[in-house]
Amino acid sequence: MDLNLSVFQEPRGVMRILQLMFAISAFATTVNYTGFIDFMCDVPYKFSFEYPFNLLLNQELNLGAKNNCTPRVKISSxxxxxxxxxxxxxxxxxxxxxxxxxxxxxxxxKYRTDNRLPVFDFFMTVFIAVLWVSSSASWANALANMKYISHDDYIQWDNLGICTRCPISVSSFSSLNVSVILGFLNFFLWATDLWFLYKETTWFQVGQISTSGEI
Incomplete structure (x- = not known):
């Protein structure tokens, strides 16, 4: 069987290359991310979090030896x-x-002669397009909530007493923002590809023959 590389000069081949590149980019920016919440107390403490982003923190912090303040900070998301x-x-x-x-x-x-293969390709592309739009929407909502719970106003402090909570510094979420954008871009690529794949199916070919016959 000879390799037919000319398919990558056709829209369906070009689209698969783009889809492969953007799919890898989308999940790579997610799994390679490491964030932190830096509690800048007398004794600094850094809480790090990464994929799959199960943020659980229950830590006693030292806010100052002279005040004997050791409250407990909690995050559970x-x-x-x-x-x-x-x-x-x-x-x-x-x-x-x-x-x-x-x-x-x-x-x-075989792809061009077996009518089942283009139809299978079409429906698999529909399925993956639905996966992309639903998972991207879910991940966008989760990311928004992650930004919210890592804000100083949400973090729970216990046993603070008369002491003032120490300032915090939160890492940037820019790469995770990019992952959300890439997710919706992937949906666009897979949805757009449906037109090119539809033209490979018998549905389109029968329609073309019918139209030609009417003329």
């Missing part, structure tokens, strides 16, 4: 389900891109 859903969508998209690109290059003749 779990965003792991949304983060895993988003990353799983990216991994599924990546694996399907690799699989279908092998089909395109090694079995192109």
């Amino acid at each position: 779990d965003f792991s389900s949304d983060a895993k859903f988003f990353v799983a969508s990216g991994v599924i998209a990546m694996l399907y891109c690799l699989f279908i690109m092998i089909v395109y290059t090694k079995f192109d003749n």
Whole structure:
């Protein structure tokens, strides 16, 4: 079986390359992120969090030896389900891109002659497009809540007494913002690809024949 690389000069081949690149970028920016909340007390304490973003903190902090202030700071929020859903969508998209690109290059003749393969490709693309839009929406909501719970006004302090809570510094969420944008961009790429794949199916070809016959 000869490799047919000319498919990557066609829209369906080009779209698969773009989808593969953007899928990897989307989940990579999520799993490689490490954030922190820095409590700038007399004895500094840094709370770090990363994928899958199950933020659990129950720590006693020293606000100052002269005041004998040792309150306990608490955070209890779990965003792991949304983060895993988003990353799983990216991994599924990546694996399907690799699989279908092998089909395109090694079995192109069968793809063009077997009506079932284009239909399967079309419906799988619909499925993954739905995965992207739903997981991106869920992850965008989780990220908004993550920013909220890491704000100084939300963090719970126990046993603070007359002491003043120490200032905090929170890491930037810019790379996670990018991951959300990439998620919706992936949905756009997969939804747009449906038109090119539809033209490969018998539905489009029968419609073209019917239109030609009427003329």
